[in-house]
Amino acid sequence: MTKSPPITIDDILAHLPDGVAATEARNLLRRAYDFAGxxxxRQPLHVAYLLAELHLGPAVIAAGLLYDAPATPEQLREQFGPEVSTLVxxxxxLESVEQHVQQDEERPRDLQELESLRKVFIAMAVDDxxxxxxxxxxxxxxxxxxxxxxxxxxxxxxxxxxxIFAPLANRLGIWRWKxxxxxxxFRVLNPEMYGELAQLLDARKDARQARLTRHIELLRQALTLxxxxxxxxxxxxxIYSIYLKMRRKNVPFSQIYDAEGLRVxxxxxxxxxxxxxxxxRLWTPVPGEFDDYIANPKxxxxxxxxxxxxxxxxRPLEVQIRTREMNHIAEFGVAATHWRYKEQHAQVSEQMAEYITRVRQNVRELLQETEESGSLFEGRHSDIFDDRVYVxxxxxxxxDLPAGATPVDFAYQxxxxIGHRCRxxxxxxxxxxxxxxxxxxxxxxxxxxxxxxPSRDWLNEELGFVRTNRARQKIKQWFRQQSREENVTRGRLIVEREIKRLGLGFTIDEVADLFAKRYPRRGDFLLAVGIGEVTGERIVNRIEDVQRRREEKEAELPDAEEQKPPPPPTVEARVNVQGTGDLLTRIAGCCRPLPGEKIIGYVTRGRGVTVHRRNCPTILRLEREEPERLIELEWGQREATxxxxxxxxxxxxxxxxxxxSAVIADEGIDIVSLKTGKRDRYNVVPIYVTLEVPSLSKLNRVLKNIxxxxNVIDVRRTV
Known part of the structure; x- marks a missing residue:
């Protein structure tokens, strides 16, 4: 292991690109130097020096000085600005991820898990x-x-x-660090082979240097001509690349053509x-040993x-030929080159500009993996990190889970x-x-x-408990394995609960009829509900769909006397009254109907039309006492609350x-009022909330979330 010489702040400042070697940048680094101690x-100084060698700019170098400093994010933001603070x-x-890795270091990892670990580090830094x-x-x-x-x-x-780290340096193209x-x-993990190869290289050091010098001079003369x-x-x-090539080609050290070579x-x-x-023309090419990475970049x-x-x-000799820009990419990587040129505001070639533009447009586009190369810069057959989460x-x-996965998905993975017994x-x-x-x-x-x-609520997509198909299928499989009688009974309880909670004027048979095409017998329908194939959310959506289709069909029917379609609703009308145009309407306080439910109107004396649910007890009474005041209504097209x-x-x-309140607000629903009743001796308190909701499905979702x-025991619509 090499003993690192002391690094000073002046050594770091000497590496600043001309474009950033201004008073402000130098002051920033000197302040960071003093703040860090x-x-x-010693360690931050060496880290900052390595970053300065890559010309990554003063903010990154300052973060390299400060990443180990005993300071809060607020202190760093106040002293050095948001960019430095965010980097730190x-x-x-990444340090927290590294700690997780170290706790499981002794267990051997397969290639897939190692790949996921590398992705974790990149995904954690996806924003920068x-x-x-x-x-x-x-x-x-x-x-x-x-x-x-x-x-x-x-x-x-x-x-x-x-x-983990060497492959990351490889994917970022930082060949020097890699x-x-x-x-x-390699020196620590395979000291015998490392020592043998090092000895072979060292034994011919003087002869190798003399040979390289001779060939450099020959090539220089030929180029001058x-x-x-x-x-x-x-x-x-x-040394490690020589070892890999010996293994890959199954040849001895003497047959490694590029153990020594020239770079032009x-x-x-x-x-x-x-x-x-x-x-x-100067030397004879070795057949099969030419690669054009200019026309076909890695x-x-x-x-x-x-x-x-x-x-x-x-004897064989390798020759590498590249431009200065290509050489900088080869040494420091495309990403580092991007920030170097950005800081210097330098003019670059069209090829370099293409790479820099890709980085500037979206760093996430760089964080893609290919099965063949494992690179960060190939877009085909990729796994974008925004689509995965690593925990x-x-x-x-x-x-490794899909983005949006929950602890339930984790448990089943x-x-x-573990998933079935997750509590x-x-x-x-x-x-x-x-x-x-x-x-x-x-x-x-x-x-x-x-x-x-498992809980059946986990299958309700509106509640967001499950993201992966694996977890969803395992949950359904568990319910299918229960007895038919138990599942039918559970399905009946679920349907009754939905009807009661939402105040739907339906019987179990009427709900089952909505699914009769797939489940001809009521028992089959209840079984499907019991095992989770039909969710409460699906029942509510089916009711709304049926109601909407009926209303659309009725709206298309011609008037019996005039044979003309009813007049179109005005934009401002929330409720259209069939055959009477746009009248003043208000929602009945006794039943408070919602879009998707069957409604009927009652013509009041001087206060317009009051809108009721069809099955409202008040309407049942008025049908006997004042049937002439009842008129047919349908919901208008504009969404209202x-x-x-x-x-x-x-x-x-x-x-x-x-x-x-937070759950209700997350659904985008307004609270009109919130009152509490008296607590009983068991510390149970009733809470009365009036909500402004646009539809039955929205109400169903917010009740499920509540x-x-x-500590919530029950929640239901009161009318």
Whole structure:
């Protein structure tokens, strides 16, 4: 392991690009340096220096100085601005993920889980990929100083680096860091092979250098004769890449053509091909050893010409040819190059501008994976991180779920039995509702019961308990396995509850008739409800659909006398009165009908038309006493809201009313009034709420959500 020399703030400032080497940027870094502890902040200074080498700009370098400082986000925001503070917070999130990984370090991981771990780090930094650069710089410094740790800790760090951090550096295209991380890890994990290869390289060091110098001079002379100028230098091959190539090709060290080679850097792309022609005329090309990564760039933006030739001494020699821009990408990656040019406001080539534009448009487009290359920059056959969420078990195992997944989905992903017995969840040490949407990096613990099964409410899509098909199918399967009689009974109770809670003027037989096409017998329908195939939400939607179709059909019928369609409703009318035009209307307080329910009007004396539900007790009486005052009504086309009174029975507790109000507000429903009754001796309190709702389905959804609030016993419509 190399011993890192001391780094000073002046060393860091010396690497600032010209475009940002202004007084303001220097002052920012000096203030960050002082805040972090000055010269005593050895590790942050080295991290900041590595970031400065990549020309990532003063905000990122300042975050590299401050990411380990004992300060709150508020303090950092006040002292250094929101950009630096946000970057430091992003590093802290990655630190929490790293801690989860370390807790499960001894367990071997398969390739799929390792891939998911890499995705976690990128997904956690999806808003600003520069956070990953800071974390990688931190890891590189730790690997350089690994010798100070006990052997077991060295192996843990090396394994973690090889499996997670080196591949991340590779995908970001930071070849310089990737190569060093791989070699440092390889030295710890396979010291015998590392020592053997290092010895082979060192044994021929002087001869190899003399050979490279000779070939550099020959190529320079040949380029001069062609009127070409370029920078030519020896290109060392790092030890781990030699080892991988020996394994992949199953050949000894002596047959690795690119163990030593030349790199030629020119100004333009056409010059690259001109240099290639000169090299092939000067030396004999090795068949099958030419790769054109300029015409066909690697997925992460890498471009270069690679060829192998037989040198003047009869031994193979690799030659790489690229432009300066391509070389910067090869050394530091497309993402780092983007921020460098952004800071400097520099003019770039069309090819470089294309890469930079892709980064600028949306960093998330870079965070895509392909099955073949595992790269961040290929769009085809990709898995976009916005569509996945990566969370941890209490032991640190990573679980890959769709975005929007809940603790219930997590439980079924772990094991079917865990899902069936799930009764609660802790996320990051805090009790959380089962409908909570998991976020990247969350640590989830499922609270289980000894017996019991899943809740049918989990199948209600409106409540959001389940996102994955796996969990949904496992829940349905559990209910199907129960006895038919038990499921039929449970289905009857569910239908009765929905009718009673929403005040629907339907019988069980009438509801079953709405599903008669698929379930001809009432028992089959109730069984389907009992096992979760037909949900309460679906019942409400079917009632609304039937009502709407009936109203549309009635509206299309011609008038019996005039054979003309009824006059169209005016825009301002909420209720259309058949045959009488637009009259003053008001909703009856005795039954408070909602759109989707059958209605009838009563013509009052001087107060227009009062709208009632068809099955309202008042209408049943008026049909006998004043039938001539009853008129047919239909709901208008414009969505309106209607007052509905709901009664909630709950055990009283602190913040109960706040929780109820929050659930209602989340549905976008206004509360007209909220009153409480007297508590009984069991501490149960009635809460009377009047809501402005637009439809029956909306009412059904908000009642279902209120039912899920802790301590709520029952909730229903009062009329």
């Amino acid at each position: 000055g010269a005593d902040a 917070e992003g590093v802290a999130k 990929v520069r956070v990953i650069f800071i974390k990688l710089a931190d890891r590189l410094y730790k690997m350089r100083t690994l010798a100070t740790l006990p052997p077991a800790e060295q192996r843990r760090m090396a394994r973690e680096t090889a499996e 190569a060093e991380l791989e070699d440092l890890s 062609e009127g070409l100028a370029g920078e030519i230098k020896g290109r060392p091959k790092h 850097i020119v100004e333009t792309e056409p010059q690259c091909y001109q240099v290639l022609g000169v090299a092939h 997925p992460n933006g890498y471009q270069s010409l690679h060829t192998a030739v037989i040198g003047e001494d009869g 941890f078990t209490p032991k640190g195992k990573i679980i 772990i094991h079917t039995d 609660g969840a802790e996320v990051n040490g805090t009790w959380t509702p089962l409908s909570y949407r998991l976020k990247n990096g969350d640590r989830v613990k499922i609270i289980t019961g000894r017996t019991g099964g 209607f007052p509905v009174q709901v009664v909630i029975m709950a055990y009283n507790r602190s913040r109960l009313y706040s929780d109820i 039912e899920q609030i802790r």
